[in-house]
Amino acid sequence: VNIRFRHPRNPIIGDKFSSRHGQKGVCSQLWPDIDMPFSGVTGMRPDLIINPHAFPSRMTIAMLLESVAAKGGSLHGKFVDATPFSDAVKGANGKTETESESLVDELGSMLRARGFNYHGVEVLYSGVYGTELTCEIFIGPVYYQRLRHMVSDKYQVRATGQVDQITRQPIKGRKRGGGIRFGEMERDSMLAHGAAYLLHDRLHTCSDYHIADVCSLCGSILTTAIIQPQKRVVREIGGLPPARAPKKVMCHACQTSKGMETVAMPYVFRYLAAELAAMNIKMTIQLSSEALKSSNPIFGGAVGMEVPVEEGVLDS
Template identity: 45%
Template sequence: MRRQKGVLGFLESRENFPFTIQGIVPDVVVNPHAFPSRQTPAQLLEAVLGKGIACGGLKKYATPFSTPSFDAITEQLHRAGSQSGMERVYNGRTGEMVRSLIFMGPTFYQRLVHMAEDKVFRNTGLVYPLTRQLVADRKRFGGIKFGEMERDCLIAHGASANLHERLFTLSHSSQVHVCRKCKNVASVIQRSVGNDRKVIGPYCRLCEDRR
């Protein structure tokens, strides 16, 4: 799990999670590579400080205005009777002891609104009148732009039907009126009478036909 976005890569049942000899089961297993890549050592320091406080039964001033040093955090953990904070865990599926020592500690998580339902492609909605492209911004019920690189990926995977649907049916589709007489594009005439706007209908400006 990455702290910045709160994305869970895999959901597992509680009985299959690793557990300690006291029966403690973690809620979230974090990949240690997330700390150097996303540069969030504060999350690890928060877990170390929280574990030292929980094991020692003490209170600590831990607001954003306090900046305890690394030595103060580790000393808090040492006073609680733990040298490194690492624990021996057991495999939840087989019950075998895991050879590697695992660090477990309490950490506060605030879930952000990143739901898959909010990120799917929309079918219909607002488009720019000039380019017929999807409008941006999720607040305006916009869609995700579909460019040339996405097109090439679909072509490489043989998804021609999906490509046709995305580029013609859902993204750039528009309806225009065509004159039955001269086959040119007709326009829709609107007449404003006071505050009321009345739509007369399609009208061809070349042959002046209304069909």
């Protein structure tokens, strides 16, 4: 049994539209009809206002011809043949004859015959102030179609959810409740605006925040391990559990627990160190004096960490 639903949707900001020439675009504003500009010749208000910067990039010249041809054809009440390279036509004697004017000249003559501008432009007045706009507007009927890409089907938001088991970053996918990718272009935009705290929040705090144990003696983050203390047999006093010793961290390479520091870093940085170690490339971390003095691993360690990576250093 197949059940189909019809859900009418009014166009909202973010919905996608396109002409028949591939001139696609997204609705950016919704204006009341009374505030739209109106023509001083016909009094008509446009249903759609597009940015003229869309034409140099996509070069949809046929859309301009459609606007002029539809405008002239509606004024004369006839169809317009806009076939490319239609200057050469066959005459009555069967021989090829060349017309004197091109298609653009023919369309311009059709508009001029009905009292309109030759180039299809008109003078519009502001619907808010009623004043004349300081530039001429190219206006005409163009067939537009609504695409199935609607913002109501694409919006995505995430507070907490699943993370990837390898990178510990949020998973991708709207259906899976994943996060929105903060890519290279978004990163470059934040860098260009100098938004360092926002960049740190998006790419570190809200992504794969990780507190790693770093050995300040050898600078390794892969040889540290937590030693689980042995439980001491202590009688319960007042129903309370027995006391446990705090966890102890040591470095297997140095065979000591001295010089262990906690540093906040992205987890993929630790993953990168593990991948380089698999290729016999050692990465050492040198902690600054501010990081060594800091007792808060969340703020002090993250701010005071210096990571000069020794590239190309091979373990013998």
